[in-house]
Amino acid sequence: MARAPNAPQQADRIAAPAISREDVPVRVYNFSAGPAQMPLPVLERAASELTDWAGSGMSVMEVSHRGKDFVACAADAEAALRRILAIPEGYRVLFLQGGASAQFAAIPMNLTASGETVAYLNTGQWSAKAIAEARAQEVEVVVAADEADSAYTTTPAPGSYEVPAEARYLHYTPNETIGGVEFPEIPQSHAPLVADFSSSILSRPLDVSRFGLIYAGAQKNMGPSGLAVVIVREDLLGRARPSTPSVLDYARMAKADSMLNTPPTFAVYLLGLITHWIEESGGLEAMGQRNQAKAALLYQAIDGSDFYANPVQERSRSWMNVPFTLADPSLDSEFLAGAQAAGLTNLKGHRSVGGMRASIYNAMPIEGVRALVDYMTEFERTKA
Amino acid sequence: MARAPNAPQQADRIAAPAISREDVPVRVYNFSAGPAQMPLPVLERAASELTDWAGSGMSVMEVSHRGKDFVACAADAEAALRRILAIPEGYRVLFLQGGASAQFAAIPMNLTASGETVAYLNTGQWSAKAIAEARAQEVEVVVAADEADSAYTTTPAPGSYEVPAEARYLHYTPNETIGGVEFPEIPQSHAPLVADFSSSILSRPLDVSRFGLIYAGAQKNMGPSGLAVVIVREDLLGRARPSTPSVLDYARMAKADSMLNTPPTFAVYLLGLITHWIEESGGLEAMGQRNQAKAALLYQAIDGSDFYANPVQERSRSWMNVPFTLADPSLDSEFLAGAQAAGLTNLKGHRSVGGMRASIYNAMPIEGVRALVDYMTEFERTKA
Numbered sequence: 001m002a003r004a005p006n007a008p009q010q011a012d013r014i015a016a017p018a019i020s021r022e023d024v025p026v027r028v029y030n031f032s033a034g035p036a037q038m039p040l041p042v043l044e045r046a047a048s049e050l051t052d053w054a055g056s057g058m059s060v061m062e063v064s065h066r067g068k069d070f071v072a073c074a075a076d077a078e079a080a081l082r083r084i085l086a087i088p089e090g091y092r093v094l095f096l097q098g099g100a101s102a103q104f105a106a107i108p109m110n111l112t113a114s115g116e117t118v119a120y121l122n123t124g125q126w127s128a129k130a131i132a133e134a135r136a137q138e139v140e141v142v143v144a145a146d147e148a149d150s151a152y153t154t155t156p157a158p159g160s161y162e163v164p165a166e167a168r169y170l171h172y173t174p175n176e177t178i179g180g181v182e183f184p185e186i187p188q189s190h191a192p193l194v195a196d197f198s199s200s201i202l203s204r205p206l207d208v209s210r211f212g213l214i215y216a217g218a219q220k221n222m223g224p225s226g227l228a229v230v231i232v233r234e235d236l237l238g239r240a241r242p243s244t245p246s247v248l249d250y251a252r253m254a255k256a257d258s259m260l261n262t263p264p265t266f267a268v269y270l271l272g273l274i275t276h277w278i279e280e281s282g283g284l285e286a287m288g289q290r291n292q293a294k295a296a297l298l299y300q301a302i303d304g305s306d307f308y309a310n311p312v313q314e315r316s317r318s319w320m321n322v323p324f325t326l327a328d329p330s331l332d333s334e335f336l337a338g339a340q341a342a343g344l345t346n347l348k349g350h351r352s353v354g355g356m357r358a359s360i361y362n363a364m365p366i367e368g369v370r371a372l373v374d375y376m377t378e379f380e381r382t383k384a
Numbered sequence: 385m386a387r388a389p390n391a392p393q394q395a396d397r398i399a400a401p402a403i404s405r406e407d408v409p410v411r412v413y414n415f416s417a418g419p420a421q422m423p424l425p426v427l428e429r430a431a432s433e434l435t436d437w438a439g440s441g442m443s444v445m446e447v448s449h450r451g452k453d454f455v456a457c458a459a460d461a462e463a464a465l466r467r468i469l470a471i472p473e474g475y476r477v478l479f480l481q482g483g484a485s486a487q488f489a490a491i492p493m494n495l496t497a498s499g500e501t502v503a504y505l506n507t508g509q510w511s512a513k514a515i516a517e518a519r520a521q522e523v524e525v526v527v528a529a530d531e532a533d534s535a536y537t538t539t540p541a542p543g544s545y546e547v548p549a550e551a552r553y554l555h556y557t558p559n560e561t562i563g564g565v566e567f568p569e570i571p572q573s574h575a576p577l578v579a580d581f582s583s584s585i586l587s588r589p590l591d592v593s594r595f596g597l598i599y600a601g602a603q604k605n606m607g608p609s610g611l612a613v614v615i616v617r618e619d620l621l622g623r624a625r626p627s628t629p630s631v632l633d634y635a636r637m638a639k640a641d642s643m644l645n646t647p648p649t650f651a652v653y654l655l656g657l658i659t660h661w662i663e664e665s666g667g668l669e670a671m672g673q674r675n676q677a678k679a680a681l682l683y684q685a686i687d688g689s690d691f692y693a694n695p696v697q698e699r700s701r702s703w704m705n706v707p708f709t710l711a712d713p714s715l716d717s718e719f720l721a722g723a724q725a726a727g728l729t730n731l732k733g734h735r736s737v738g739g740m741r742a743s744i745y746n747a748m749p750i751e752g753v754r755a756l757v758d759y760m761t762e763f764e765r766t767k768a
Contacts, residue, residue, distance in 0.1 A: 028441035032448045035649055040435065043443055047434035051427045057412035057727065059427055061608040064416045064730060097481040097610060098631050101645035105629035136627050219646055224445040226481060226610040226648030243520050245489035247482050248629075261485035262603055264610030265419055266650065343441065346448060 029368035032346035033177050033321060033359040034199065034220040040363075042273040060269045065262050074258070074268050080275035084284055087208050087231060094230040094250060095258040095268050100126075100198045100217040103228055104133035106248040107194055107213065110240040112168045114138040119167040119191060122146040123155055123183075124176030125352065126196060134171070142167065152179045155316040158188060167191040169212060175200035175318050177220075178350045180310070180357070182318035186210045192236060200320050201229070202278060203362060204288030212236050218267060220320070221362045223274055227267035278362070287362055294360050294369045295319040301373040307380040325355040328383075332356070335379055342375050344368075413752035416730035417561050417705060417743040418583065418604040424747075426657040444653045449646050458642070458652050464659035468668055471592050471615060478614040478634060479642040479652050484510075484582045484601040487612055488517035490632040491578055491597065494624040496552045498522040503551040503575060506530040507539055507567075508560030509736065514580060518555070526551065536563045539700040542572060551575040553596060559584035559702050561604075562734045564694070564741070566702035570594045576620060584704050585613070586662060587746060588672030596620050602651060604704070605746045607658055611651035662746070671746055678744050678753045679703040685757040691764040709739040712767075716740070719763055726759050728752075 030037040053060040056069060063070050078093045087093065096102070107130075112118060117140040120131050124147075134141050144163050145156035163170050170189040175182040177199040187193065192212025201216040208214065213232045219225035230250065237251040246252050246260055253260050278287060299317060302308040302324050310317065310324045326332060332355070339347050349355040360369055414421040437444040440453060447454050462477045471477065480486070491514075496502060501524040504515045508531075518525050528547050529540035547554050554573040559566040561583040571577065576596025585600040592598065597616045603609035614634065621635040630636050630644055637644050662671060683701060686692040686708050694701065694708045710716060716739070723731050733739040744753055 026436055026441050030442050030446055032442075032446065032451075035446055035449060035646065037446050038443065043435045043445075047431045050431035050434065051424065052410055056729075057410050058414050058416075058729070059422065061427075062414055062416065062419055062421050065419060065609065066735075067416075067730070097483065097486070097648075098629075099481065099645050102481070102629055102631045105627075105631075133630060136630075138627060217646065224648075224650050225449065225646040226651060243489075243522060243627075245482075245486055245629075245632075246517060246520075247486045247489075261483050262419065262601065262609040264481075264608075264648065264651075266608050267610060267648075345440075345442070346451070351450070 028343040028345045029364065029371055030345050031358045031360065031364070031368075031372070033350070033357060034217070035225050036220050036359060036361050037363045038223065038270075039274065039277045042270065042277055045273055046270060061266050063265070065259055065265050070265060070269075071257075073272055074263070077268055077272035077275060080272065080279065081229070084202065084275055084278055085206060085208055085231070090234050091208065092230075092232050092234060092237070092250070092254040094232065094253050095263050095271075096228045096230055096253060097226065097247065097264055099219075099225065099228050100196055100215060101129070101133075102248060103196070103215045103230065104130045105137060106244070106250075107169075107171070107215070108134045108137035108139050109244040109248060110250050111192075111194070111213075111236060112137070112139050113239075113241065116140065116168050117142060117164055117166045119144045119163045119170045121156060121161070121170070121172040121187065122148070123173055123181050124152045124179040126176055126178070126198070127173045130171060130173065130196060139168075144170070147181075150313070151311070152176070152181060153311045153316070154313040155181060155183045158185060163189055163191055165190070169194045171195070175320055177321050177359070178323075178353060178357075180312050180318040180321040180323040181316050182320070184315050192233070199359075199361075200318070202284065202287065203291050203320055205284040218271060220359070221274075223267050223270040225267075226264045227271065229271075290366065291319045291360070291362070294364065294366050295322065297366065297369050297373060298322050298358060298360065301376055305376075305380055307383070308376060320361055321357060321359050323349055323353060323355060323357045329354070331383065338379060339372075339375055342371070344372050344375055347372075412727040412729045413748065413755055414729050415742045415744065415748070415752075415756070417734070417741060418601070419609050420604050420743060420745050421747045422607065422654075423658065423661045426654065426661055429657055430654060445650050447649070449643055449649050454649060454653075455641075457656055458647070461652055461656035461659060464656065464663065465613070468586065468659055468662055469590060469592055469615070474618050475592065476614075476616050476618060476621070476634070476638040478616065478637050479647050479655075480612045480614055480637060481610065481631065481648055483603075483609065483612050484580055484599060485513070485517075486632060487580070487599045487614065488514045489521060490628070490634075491553075491555070491599070492518045492521035492523050493628040493632060494634045495576075495578070495597070495620060496521070496523050497623075497625065500524065500552050501526060501548055501550045503528045503547045503554045505540060505545070505554070505556040505571065506532070507557055507565050508536045508563040510560055510562070510580060510582070511557045514555060514557065523552075528554070531565075534697070535695075536560070536565060537695045537700070538697040539565060539567045542569060547573055547575055549574070553578045555579070559704055561705050561743070562707075562737060562741075564696050564702040564705040564707040565700050566704070568699050576617070583743075583745075584702070586668065586671065587675050587704055589668040602655060604743070605658075607651050607654040609651075610648045611655065613655075674750060675703045675744070675746070678748065678750050679706065681750070681753050681757060682706050682742060682744065685760055689760075689764055691767070692760060704745055705741060705743050707733055707737060707739060707741045713738070715767065722763060723756075723759055726755070728756050728759055731756075
């Protein structure tokens with residue numbers, strides 16, 4: 001295919017230093033909770049074809065979402081996700097906008113009529129947000145278990161709570177990003193199980209068949225912000241309230257293969273690259289092993305020290321988000337500054353919690369956790 | 385700041401051809417209606433820093449939206465938008481997800497109570513979608529003008545319609561992307577004016593003070609898909625229905641500087657680059673002059689030929705989207721194939737309309753329009 005010459009644009013450049021792509025990119029270990037570190041090969045691939053995707057002479061960001069190239073790209077990303085998660089038949093995969101936060105409202109809009117009952121487990125701030133948005137949708141929210149007594153450092157023991165018979169679904173947050181609290185098991189539920197997997201999806205194998213609906217903002221393990229993946233059992237579709245915005249209506253979006261309106265095409269494209277990276281890295285079994293090892297390394301360092309502490313009940317400690325405190329909080333700033341200087345960034349704890357938090361998603365290699373542990377050990381030693 | 389070594393990731397690469405960045409990117413003229421062609425300097429800048437933004441050792445996609453670097457980036461993009469559009473005091477600028485389509489529902493949710501009356505002008509398919517979503521929000525939609533009689537090739541003459549006194553707002557679609565119909569004037573309205581500017585925002589100067597609310601999906605003149613910009617007069621905030629999803633609640637998002645939840649950070653970053661490109665290209669006055677010249681060139685070629693035709697009333701012809709038909713539709717495929725081979729892509733008309741459509745947004749240089757006109761002239765000559 002012939003190409004038009006590189007016609008001059010009105011402004012030929014935006015002031016920026018020239019960077020040779022042959023340079024090895026200078027990268028830090030980024031412990032941000034989301035948006036979060038992405039696999040470097042994914043970023044490099046995206047950068048290499050940002051102006052010319054697959055020989056098209058256009059960026060993937062510039063092509064029609066309804067053209068055959070992007071349709072194939074989206075189908076490929078969905079197929080990879082299905083393979084990786086071993087999603088059974090009878091589930092739809094949707095690519096939506098608005099992050100998990102839009103889903104807090106979309107879920108009751110799609111799955112309930114006004115006045116019906118739903119059950120939630122409250123294990124932290126993200127559970128609480130989901131509960132608040134559900135209440136605003138005029139459903140009767142029963143909080144079947146509330147871990148407030150432990151200051152949200154625990155998950156409810158299996159069998160220790162009841163879900164009302166009339167509950168249209170049971171919603172829980174498998175991994176609370178802020179508190180670093182992760183369910184070690186999938187709750188039993190007679191009602192369809194609905195789960196906000198934003199900060200732990202694709203971190204280890206998952207039995208999707210246990211769930212009615214899984215949702216996740218992409219910006220931890222699945223790419224950049226701006227995309228929410230919804231995996232929903234087909235029998236739950238089709239009774240959305242008439243006032244549900246079309247772009248949050250699961251049945252309408254499913255019918256349109258997530259393209260009722262323009263999807264976030266660049267995020268879908270990156271999801272495709274990330275899912276391929278996961279497959280090339282050994283899939284969720286291998287991811288799970290690596291993540292378990294990373295978490296163990298860090299918790300051992302914390303537990304083996306009198307200087308650092310993590311408050312979470314051991315069985316509920318998150319593999320993805322590790323909050324910890326220093327014995328002397330007045331040293332927090334110095335700890336963070338030294339970490340930054342050592343190339344260990346975004347360790348500051350959530351603004352509502354203080355202290356430190358290391359998020360160690362899929363893209364964080366074990367070398368990064370070792371570097372953090374080495375830094376923590378050395379910092380403690382200098383303060384002894 | 386010291387950097388961590390470039391630690392090996394689990395999978396070191398994703399199979400891709402090596403591309404040297406010193407190569408001139410091979411680019412086509414892309415007439416896609418959205419997602420659409422973006423300015424090449426913007427894409428090149430983004431590519432050059434995709435793995436290391438502003439010396440941070442992280443991509444802009446990997447940083448926390450609440451960190452000082454991204455907060456500054458978003459503030460800069462907003463400030464540039466305010467300068468370019470000369471947005472007066474008393475307006476908020478919001479960066480939301482869900483595109484314009486989410487706004488079709490968000491607008492009645494935010495601006496009306498159930499049962500109130502609103503007025504819409506119907507000039508094409510996007511007007512119709514907005515009307516349908518408003519009706520689903522249980523407002524009384526009065527279609528004050530409906531251009532069905534002209535098969536949606538006209539805009540209603542000023543003064544030819546009435547807006548009910550009780551209308552909470554008058555909504556119109558300044559540029560219908562599919563029909564190529566653009567209002568040559570801003571409607572008069574006693575009710576606050578609400579406008580879907582998705583396909584014409586930033587194409588020429590605009591008197592924002594005439595409007596209560598302007599909204600636009602970014603993926604024509606403002607970047608990639610996944611971002612909707614909402615410019616809303618402050619007096620219209622604060623009476624959103626309680627069941628409005630938080631991420632679509634203007635007052636709540638305004639209070640949080642569009643960061644109630646995680647915004648689409650890469651799209652906001654690109655918006656910043658694009659607004660700077662617009663300023664460096666002479667702002668909206670210069671954009672308007674260039675766009676007017678581009679459109680004139682193409683319409684003259686169509687009108688000066690018996691082979692091509694455009695159905696739109698002359699005063700309402702869009703500067704952004706130019707649909708046209710061939711005298712013999714059986715030649716459509718050949719026309720498209722030849723155009724593709726000549727580096728003129730995405731000329732196929734909307735699936736609901738057929739024929740051809742050239743979208744000629746800001747990033748399409750006049751050279752691209754000349755190349756198209758040359759191709760059209762030659763194609764006609766060979767068919768004579």
